[in-house]
Amino acid sequence: MNKFSWYEAKSVEDALEQVNSTVSEQLYESGKEAAIFKSGGIDVFDWIKEGLLKPQKIINIRNIPGLDKISYDRKEGLSIGANVTLAEIASNEEIKINYPALHQAVIHAATPQLRNMSTLGGNIAQRNRCWYFRSADHECFRKGGDRCFARHSDHGQNENHAIIDNGSCVSIHASSIATALMAFKASVVIVNSDGKKKKVLMDDFFVSAGEDISMETILQSKELITDIVLPPFSKNxxxxxxxxxxxxxxxxxxxxxxxxxxxxxxxxxxxxxxxxxxxxxxxxxxxxxxxxxxxxxxxxxxxxxxxxxxxxxxxxxxxxxxxxxxxxxxxxxxxxxx
Ligand SMILES: Cc1cc2nc3c(=O)[nH]c(=O)nc-3n(C[C@H](O)[C@H](O)[C@H](O)COP(=O)(O)OP(=O)(O)OC[C@H]3O[C@@H](n4cnc5c(N)ncnc54)[C@H](O)[C@@H]3O)c2cc1C
The missing domain is CATH 3.30.390.50 (CO dehydrogenase flavoprotein, C-terminal domain)
Known part of the structure; x- marks a missing residue:
């Protein structure tokens, strides 16, 4: 594991200022130095331990005040802060009653211990779980290599992999919660280092491998998710x-x-x-x-x-x-x- 510095972000602006001032190259590109946001840290530390990510600085956004709220507005809908944990979503009675598919997706994700740590922002931004992509020994297309190891008809271990849109990359997205969020036509609220806010439909948040194989979401390294918003529910x-x-x-x-x-x-x-x-x-x-x-x-x-x-x-x-x-x-x- 490489040495890195640790920064406790005090606000969204503070976190973005820190990432902006750090020499930051593309994330997950081995050997390059980068600043990275850490929320629950489950995926981030996996990558660091595997030697796939060598950040110069970890910016802990987990304790930023205000990103841990769930609120409902009749016009705006249900807003879930990026740092709300999966356990908090699972125990929210309004979500259980009014957005049952989201409740079901959350209670069937990971384990109770992991749900206590995992945040919704980190969950939708986590990288795919293809074992070749997550192995430092395999330079696949997504990591700038010249092949897809999973696709190989004899040796490829592709039992868990994609059956649709499996052209250049056959990985599957890791977030099962995103399945429910997208079905509800949820949007992701993203702030960039200039302080500009945008609200992007989940359908446009994810990037297909055909569009850009190096990306799984539109999220740039200098952008932070603040909320995930679901439309208001109706009795029908x-x-x-x-x-x-x-x-x-x-x-x-x-x-x-x-x-x-x-x-x-x-x-x-x-x-x-x-x-x-x-x-x-x-x-x-x-x-x-x-x-x-x-x-x-x-x-x-x-x-x-x-x-x-x-x-x-x-x-x-x-x-x-x-x-x-x-x-x-x-x-x-x-x-x-x-
Ligand atoms: C054994 C195991 C089983 C699991 N099973 C499931 C499952 O069945 N379904 C499922 O959906 N998930 C599952 N997960 C995923 C897990 O629940 C976490 O959601 C996920 O690993 C990351 O959440 P985190 O909060 O720890 O994110 P982190 O590891 O902190 O961050 C993940 C990524 O998101 C970025 N990030 C985090 N927050 C923000 C933000 N606010 N703005 C911008 N970028 C951000 C980080 O920079 C990083 O790139 C499982 C994980 C494990 C280890």
């Missing part, structure tokens, strides 16, 4: 979330889905359906959404929507099982909306 908005894992106790997602629907009785007026662990970023299934629009919520229509979602799947050598898995959980999640 229903939601469900399902995650499939290999181990019952806790595990990373093999496939997860969030469904948010505007309903009229048993009819779907409009649907927002997002898949996790299917593609390098959380994936909005326009096929499933269109298949459900203005349809009754029943077995036949739910199955048709799930099959439509999987019509574009292109599994790798060892993850063909994900196609029937997704058909099953998408169908089940749609049927839970009643």
């Amino acid at each position: 908005t229903k939601s469900a979330y399902l995650k499939h894992v290999a181990r019952e106790s806790y595990d990373w997602s093999l496939g997860d889905v969030a469904v948010v629907m505007e309903v009229s009785g048993n009819t779907c007026k409009s649907a927002s359906i997002v898949l996790g662990a299917a593609a390098p970023v959380p994936y909005r299934s326009l096929q499933a959404e269109e298949a459900m629009e203005k349809k009754d919520i029943n077995q036949q229509n739910a199955l048709a929507a799930a099959e439509a979602a999987m019509s574009i799947a292109r599994p790798l050598s060892k993850n063909g099982y994900k196609v029937p898995l997704f058909v099953s959980i998408i169908k089940q999640a749609i049927l839970e909306i009643t």
Whole structure:
């Protein structure tokens, strides 16, 4: 582990000023010095321990006052500060009642101990969990190398990898909570070092590998997430979330889905359906959404929507099982909306 200095940020402005004044090169590029924000620190310290990240300075944003609040406004919706922990979201009764898919996604993420440490900002900004990407011995496309080790049909360990949009990179995004946030059409509030604020839809926050293989989100090193905002709920908005894992106790997602629907009785007026662990970023299934629009919520229509979602799947050598898995959980999640 390299030596680094530690800075306790007192405010958002203070944190941004610090990162601005540090010679900062692109994050996660091995050998380069950088300043990095640390919130819960779970992902940041993994990278440092593995020697993949060698920061000159760690800026601890975990104790910045004001970033740890959950508030609700009838017009603006639900605002969750970037430093709110997953445990705090899990125990929030309003979220449990009004945004059940988010509640379900959070309680099925990681372990109770990890949820006590993990912050929502850190969760959506964490890097993917492809074992080759996280190994200092493998220079894959994402790290500027000349190949994708996971894709190899014989040696590639691609059981957990992407079945959709798996061109240059076949990793899957690590945040299963982002699946639910995107289904709710949440936005991310980002401040840059000039003090400028922008509010970006989750759909535009993530960057597909085809767009820019070095990035997974639009977040730049001199930008800080302050809040994640979900639209106001209405009594006709229903939601469900399902995650499939290999181990019952806790595990990373093999496939997860969030469904948010505007309903009229048993009819779907409009649907927002997002898949996790299917593609390098959380994936909005326009096929499933269109298949459900203005349809009754029943077995036949739910199955048709799930099959439509999987019509574009292109599994790798060892993850063909994900196609029937997704058909099953998408169908089940749609049927839970009643
Ligand atoms: C064994 C294990 C199982 C897990 N299972 C799941 C799971 O099932 N589902 C799931 O969704 N997650 C899971 N996680 C992820 C975990 O819950 C954390 O959310 C995640 O590791 C990072 O959160 P953190 O707050 O520690 O972020 P940190 O490690 O502090 O930061 C992560 C990244 O985000 C950046 N960052 C943090 N906060 C901000 C901010 N406000 N603005 C800008 N950049 C910021 C940091 O610079 C860093 O690049 C798991 C983790 C482990 C170790």
